[in-house]
Amino acid sequence: MTRKAKSAPSKTRSASAAPTQPPISLVLIDDNRLLREGLAAMIHAQPGFRVLAASADVEEALAKVREATPDVVLLDFGLADHDSLALTASVHAEVPSARVIVMGLLALQEDVADYVRAGASGFIMLDASFEEFFETIRAVADGAEVLPGPSPTPFSPRSFATRPSRARPASWNRCASPTGSGRSSRSSARG
Numbered sequence: 001m002t003r004k005a006k007s008a009p010s011k012t013r014s015a016s017a018a019p020t021q022p023p024i025s026l027v028l029i030d031d032n033r034l035l036r037e038g039l040a041a042m043i044h045a046q047p048g049f050r051v052l053a054a055s056a057d058v059e060e061a062l063a064k065v066r067e068a069t070p071d072v073v074l075l076d077f078g079l080a081d082h083d084s085l086a087l088t089a090s091v092h093a094e095v096p097s098a099r100v101i102v103m104g105l106l107a108l109q110e111d112v113a114d115y116v117r118a119g120a121s122g123f124i125m126l127d128a129s130f131e132e133f134f135e136t137i138r139a140v141a142d143g144a145e146v147l148p149g150p151s152p153t154p155f156s157p158r159s160f161a162t163r164p165s166r167a168r169p170a171s172w173n174r175c176a177s178p179t180g181s182g183r184s185s186r187s188s189a190r191g
Contacts, residue, residue: 021048024141025068028054029061029087030076030103039074046134058082065095071141074124077104077111085118092119099140112148122146 026043028051030036040054053064058079065073073091077084088100101122102115112123122140124133125148136146 023048023050024072024137025050025052025070026072026074026137027052027061027065027068027070027098028074029056029058029079030054030074031056031079031081032076035076042130049134049137058087062087062090062094065091065098069095070098072137073098073100074137075100075102077102085114088115088120089118101136101140101146116145116147123148 026049028036028040028043030039033056036054036056040051043049043051052068052070053061055061055064058081061073064070075084075088075091079087084102088102091098091100096119099121100119101124102120103124104126115123122136122144123146124136128136139146
C-alpha cells in the first residue's frame with residue numbers, strides 16, 4: 001500500500017491512542033452477511049474503533065452516514081445490487097468529511113483511478129492482513145490516502161486526472177483474477 005498524506009490531516013490516531021481520544025467511527029456497507037457481521041465483530045473487538053452501522057441495505061446505510069457523519073465508510077467493491085462507484089461518489093458529495101475506503105478490490109489501476117476520482121480515500125485489498133486492515137483505517141481517518149501498491153497493469157499517477165470515466169452497468173463490477181480472466185468476484189468464487 002502507498003500512503004499519501006493530505007496537507008491538513010485531522011486529529012492524529014495511532015494504535016496506542018490515548019484512552020480519552022474519541023474512537024474512529026465507522027459505517028460498514030457490505031451485502032455479504034457473513035463478511036459484514038464478521039468485520040463488525042472484529043472491529044468492535046479492537047480498542048479505538050466504533051461501528052455505528054453495518055448494513056447490506058444501501059439506503060439505510062446512507063441515512064446513517066448522513067445522520068452520524070462517521071470518520072470512515074467501509075464499502076464493499078462488489079455490491080450485487082448497487083454500483084459501488086456511484087455510491088462512493090454519493091457519500092463523498094453528501095458527507096465530504098466521511099472518508100471512503102473501498103474493500104475487496106484487486107488492484108486494477110483503472111478501477112483505482114475511477115474510485116479516487118469518485119472520492120475514495122483508501123483501499124483494502126482482498127489479500128490484506130488484519131494489521132493492514134486496521135492500519136489503513138487509522139491512516140485514512142488521519143487524513144492520508146492509502147492507495148494499492150504496484151500491480152501488473154502499468155500505471156502513472158497522472159492517469160487519475162487524464163483517464164476518462166467509463167459508464168458501467170451497476171451489475172458489472174470487475175476485479176482482476178490471478179489468471180487475468182477478468183471474471184467478477186462472484187463468478188470467481190463459484191469456480
